[in-house]
Amino acid sequence: MKEAFSGIWIIAGQRDGELLRISFELIARGLELARKRNTSLTAVVFGAGMTNKELYRLIRCGADRVIVADFPELDKFDLELHAACLTALINEYKPEVVLAGATTTGRSLAPYAAMNVHAGLTADCTGLDIDPESGLLIQTRPAAGGNIMASIKSPSCRPQMATLRPHSCLPAEPLKGRGESSGVILRMKQLPPSPEGRNTVKHIGFCPLSEDFGIQDAEKVVVVGRGIKKADNLKLVFDFAKRIGAAVGATREVVDRGWMSYPHQIGLSGKTISPRLYMAFGVSGSIQHLAGMRTAETVVAVNTDPEAQIFSIADFGITGSLFDVIPALIGEINAGNATWIK
Amino acid sequence: MHIIVTVKQVPETRTLRMDEATGTLVRDSGTAIVNPLDLYAVELALQLKELHNAHVTAISMGPPHAEKALREVMSMGVDDAVLVSDRAYAGSDAWSTAWILAAAINTVKDFDLIICGERATDGDTGQVGPELAAALNINALTYVNHFELASAGDFTASRLVEDGEEQLAGKLPMLLTVVKEIAVPRLPVLEGKIRARRAPVKTLGQNELKLDERLVGLQGAPTRVDKIFRPQIMRDCIMASATQGQGALAAVKQLNEFLLTRRIGGGGV
Numbered sequence A: 001m002k003e004a005f006s007g008i009w010i011i012a013g014q015r016d017g018e019l020l021r022i023s024f025e026l027i028a029r030g031l032e033l034a035r036k037r038n039t040s041l042t043a044v045v046f047g048a049g050m051t052n053k054e055l056y057r058l059i060r061c062g063a064d065r066v067i068v069a070d071f072p073e074l075d076k077f078d079l080e081l082h083a084a085c086l087t088a089l090i091n092e093y094k095p096e097v098v099l100a101g102a103t104t105t106g107r108s109l110a111p112y113a114a115m116n117v118h119a120g121l122t123a124d125c126t127g128l129d130i131d132p133e134s135g136l137l138i139q140t141r142p143a144a145g146g147n148i149m150a151s152i153k154s155p156s157c158r159p160q161m162a163t164l165r166p167h168s169c170l171p172a173e174p175l176k177g178r179g180e181s182s183g184v185i186l187r188m189k190q191l192p193p194s195p196e197g198r199n200t201v202k203h204i205g206f207c208p209l210s211e212d213f214g215i216q217d218a219e220k221v222v223v224v225g226r227g228i229k230k231a232d233n234l235k236l237v238f239d240f241a242k243r244i245g246a247a248v249g250a251t252r253e254v255v256d257r258g259w260m261s262y263p264h265q266i267g268l269s270g271k272t273i274s275p276r277l278y279m280a281f282g283v284s285g286s287i288q289h290l291a292g293m294r295t296a297e298t299v300v301a302v303n304t305d306p307e308a309q310i311f312s313i314a315d316f317g318i319t320g321s322l323f324d325v326i327p328a329l330i331g332e333i334n335a336g337n338a339t340w341i342k
Numbered sequence B: 001m002h003i004i005v006t007v008k009q010v011p012e013t014r015t016l017r018m019d020e021a022t023g024t025l026v027r028d029s030g031t032a033i034v035n036p037l038d039l040y041a042v043e044l045a046l047q048l049k050e051l052h053n054a055h056v057t058a059i060s061m062g063p064p065h066a067e068k069a070l071r072e073v074m075s076m077g078v079d080d081a082v083l084v085s086d087r088a089y090a091g092s093d094a095w096s097t098a099w100i101l102a103a104a105i106n107t108v109k110d111f112d113l114i115i116c117g118e119r120a121t122d123g124d125t126g127q128v129g130p131e132l133a134a135a136l137n138i139n140a141l142t143y144v145n146h147f148e149l150a151s152a153g154d155f156t157a158s159r160l161v162e163d164g165e166e167q168l169a170g171k172l173p174m175l176l177t178v179v180k181e182i183a184v185p186r187l188p189v190l191e192g193k194i195r196a197r198r199a200p201v202k203t204l205g206q207n208e209l210k211l212d213e214r215l216v217g218l219q220g221a222p223t224r225v226d227k228i229f230r231p232q233i234m235r236d237c238i239m240a241s242a243t244q245g246q247g248a249l250a251a252v253k254q255l256n257e258f259l260l261t262r263r264i265g266g267g268g269v
């Protein structure tokens, strides 16, 4: 029965008809698996008014096929409806592997569909590998509060599903020699019926974050801890963050004191980020905080305490007060001496 | 109106341990607490109870001592508690947990609303909520940070997503997974504690649920922990001091040099 399932699928994400970065990260991961297993790569897209021009981007980057469910009802996210589409597609085409982003959408859609099709699903993977012979997917994720990594398999159920932590790899780029004829676009004919009538949710508005970008999508994140001492001092950090084009995150200590709002919280009970640059100011580096930033590419920490745990996972550490270091950083930027910012 | 809240007993994170041989969490070590993120779900349920005269049932799957977690939320004001517990359910993953919880929920009174925490701090998958909604065949809203109920089961809500807040309207029945912003959990009161100590906790197991054993417990769990290993958490940290010599400026110059050697990308001013 397992043999009836084949091919690697990724669930692309879009907003207002434009594919999101995570879609191409998933293509990069999916392509690696498809090549190793010598099978095809399919990208599934849900949306309304998706143009072929946009969808061909997926094909140029390596997808052999794009399946798109394009209906006005799918313009905004409705969990039951999106999951009904995904369930119908999985039942029809029987993919061996289905990957989604570990985003608010992917982390909702994947489990809902996994229940429907009795698939094993591993949340928030940072690593993926596949056995070329058996097709068994080896999924790696942090466990037990980030203290430990677990590798997880779904030996008997198909498809094998996983959500992938955003920014855990680079997005795929268009491949040489691939054009529009390198793959096909299939459009789903109709929405699957609901056995008991649909209880759809109506979108009545959207209130964007005050920052320009979500903290999870940011390439650079500056994080403040309790070492900032009071809310008034945050100005200094925001000023610096703006100059280097970084989003600002916080530890739970800072959020609990009401100095910053919960969407900024990084860690076990907050958000997980994997930016290229993570800079901590006055953060001790508790296990719970580290669980949310461990996969950052470059970690810089500034702390008055030379023994602070944050230094054990930092690439570059400065012992000293953030109240001395940040003004010096800003001064060097103003002097044109921080050329890494470009 | 009947509201069901899902509650999980978890080890306090400080004492979280994995059995390195079996790859499973060691659950009996250290102190067990109510999953901190479930308290937000409980608080929302209690606020709705006060506003709409709802009845609140907490349900938990776990070993017999998970009863303690149920009594704790009862002391906050939850009316009833159901413990789903059976040796056959041990080793369940998110899929089989949601499957079992759905079966248990179907044996208790009809519900209008199910509220779950965003995820449990031990397993940390955040999957049981959406999977439970699928198993019960109802729609769900995840990452809810605001929820208001009007008459006849109409509600408005908002969801916290990556780049902002979605404002929504809908009708019950619905399952919610809520984030911390939803409410500030109350502390248990003495009166509640006294009531919770005496209140009955209904227990459901295989005798009552008679589930297909191929779908529950370790056997029914689609996922298997293959192995666990310690991540490479140490990095080689280059240290600079801002407290000696030229102080902050010298350290910052060294940092700027270092960052030039890393792949960071632009975006600054």
Ligand SMILES: Cc1cc2nc3c(=O)[nH]c(=O)nc-3n(C[C@H](O)[C@H](O)[C@H](O)COP(=O)(O)OP(=O)(O)OC[C@H]3O[C@@H](n4cnc5c(N)ncnc54)[C@H](O)[C@@H]3O)c2cc1C
Pocket: A224, A225, A226, A227, A228, A250, A251, A252, A253, A254, A265, A266, A267, A268, A269, A270, A271, A281, A282, A283, A284, A285, A286, A287, A288, A289, A292, A302, A303, A304, A305, A308, A320, A321, A322, A323, B013, B014, B036, B121
């Ligand atoms: C279940 C659970 C979930 C949790 N989830 C999270 C989570 O999601 N995210 C999270 O962050 N925490 C979380 N925590 C809390 C966590 O355990 C820590 O309490 C928290 O991360 C510490 O925050 P902090 O580093 O800001 O504060 P502290 O630990 O108090 O550290 C402050 C640091 O600032 C330094 N400092 C002081 N003055 C200066 C100065 N002038 N310049 C530079 N440095 C200075 C100090 O040396 C110290 O290292 C959780 C805890 C539990 C139990």
